[in-house]
Amino acid sequence: MAAFCVEVADRAGVCYGVERALRMARDAGLAATGRVHTLGPLIHNPIVVQDLAASGVEVADSLDDVESGTVIVRAHGVVPEIVREASDRGLEVLDATCPYVKKVHRAAERLVSEGYRLIIVGEPGHPEVEGILGHAGPGAVVVSDPAELPTMEIGGKVGVVVQTTQTAEALSAVVAALAARTGELRVINTICAATQERQDSAAKLASRVDAMVVVGGKNSGNTRRLAEICRDRCPATFHIEDAAELESSWFAHARVVGLTAGASTPPEHIDRAVEALRSIGEGLEA
Numbered sequence: 001m002a003a004f005c006v007e008v009a010d011r012a013g014v015c016y017g018v019e020r021a022l023r024m025a026r027d028a029g030l031a032a033t034g035r036v037h038t039l040g041p042l043i044h045n046p047i048v049v050q051d052l053a054a055s056g057v058e059v060a061d062s063l064d065d066v067e068s069g070t071v072i073v074r075a076h077g078v079v080p081e082i083v084r085e086a087s088d089r090g091l092e093v094l095d096a097t098c099p100y101v102k103k104v105h106r107a108a109e110r111l112v113s114e115g116y117r118l119i120i121v122g123e124p125g126h127p128e129v130e131g132i133l134g135h136a137g138p139g140a141v142v143v144s145d146p147a148e149l150p151t152m153e154i155g156g157k158v159g160v161v162v163q164t165t166q167t168a169e170a171l172s173a174v175v176a177a178l179a180a181r182t183g184e185l186r187v188i189n190t191i192c193a194a195t196q197e198r199q200d201s202a203a204k205l206a207s208r209v210d211a212m213v214v215v216g217g218k219n220s221g222n223t224r225r226l227a228e229i230c231r232d233r234c235p236a237t238f239h240i241e242d243a244a245e246l247e248s249s250w251f252a253h254a255r256v257v258g259l260t261a262g263a264s265t266p267p268e269h270i271d272r273a274v275e276a277l278r279s280i281g282e283g284l285e286a
C-alpha cells in the first residue's frame with residue numbers, strides 16, 4: 001500500500017478559454033503551410049510554449065516580428081487595431097480570444113456608445129485590460145482599487161466593466177465607492193467564474209490535506225495565487241512546473257496529498273504529476 005493517497009481538486013487546470021486557444025494553436029501548427037506565430041506567449045506556461053514551438057507555433061513579441069503566415073490572438077484578446085493591421089499586411093488572423101473576454105469588449109463598447117464614462121476594474125497594463133481599453137476607446141479609465149478614484153473627476157453617467165479574473169470583492173469595493181459619487185451607475189459584471197472556482201476548490205482541498213502540490217508556470221499569476229491560497233491553509237505547499245521537480249522528502253509524513261493546477265496547466269501535466277506522486281507514495285512505503 002502507498003504511504004499516502006493523492007486527491008486532485010474538483011476544479012483544476014486549464015479553463016475553457018485557454019483550452020480552446022491551445023486547441024486552436026495546436027491545430028494551426030499541424031495544418032499550416034507557412035509560419036505560425038502567437039502574439040506573445042499563448043499561456044504563462046514555459047513547457048507548453050516550448051511544446052508549441054516544437055510543433056511550429058512560435059512566439060512573436062509584436063506584429064513587427066511577423067513577416068508572413070498566421071498570427072494567433074491569445075485568449076486575453078488584443079486591441080482592434082492589431083487585428084486590422086495584421087489583416088492589412090496580408091497575415092492570416094486566427095482569433096483565439098476567449099468568448100468571455102469578447103463579452104467584456106462588447107459590454108465596454110455598448111456602455112460607451114450609450115454615453116457612459118467607462119471604468120474598467122482591473123490590473124493596469126495587463127494584456128486583457130489593454131484589449132478592453134482598445135475596444136472602449138479614449139476616455140475609459142482603469143482602476144484596481146477604490147483608492148484610485150478620488151483623484152479622478154467623476155459625475156453623470158458612469159459604466160463599469162471588470163477584467164474577467166478579478167474578484168467580486170474588488171468589483172464591489174469600486175462600485176460602492178462610485179455609488180456615492182455618480183448620478184447614474186451601470187455595472188456589467190464580466191467576472192469569469194473559472195478563476196474563483198479554482199481558488200475555492202484549492203482552498204477547500206488544502207484545508208484538509210497534509211501536503212499540497214500546485215502545478216503550473218512560475219510566471220503564471222493565477223498559479224502563484226493558487227499556491228499562496230494553499231500555503232495559507234497548508235504550509236507544506238509546493239509549486240512545481242513539472243512532475244520531475246517533485247521530491248519524496250516533501251511527503252515523508254503525509255497521509256493525504258492534494259493537487260491543484262493553474263488555469264494555464266494542461267491536463268497531461270496534471271496526469272504526469274499525479275502519476276509521479278503515486279509512484280513516490282509507493283516508494284516511501286516500500
Ligand code: SF4
Binds near residue numbers: 017099263
Ligand atoms: S479565465 Fe475565463 S475569461 Fe479567462 S480565458 Fe479562462 S474561461 Fe476565458
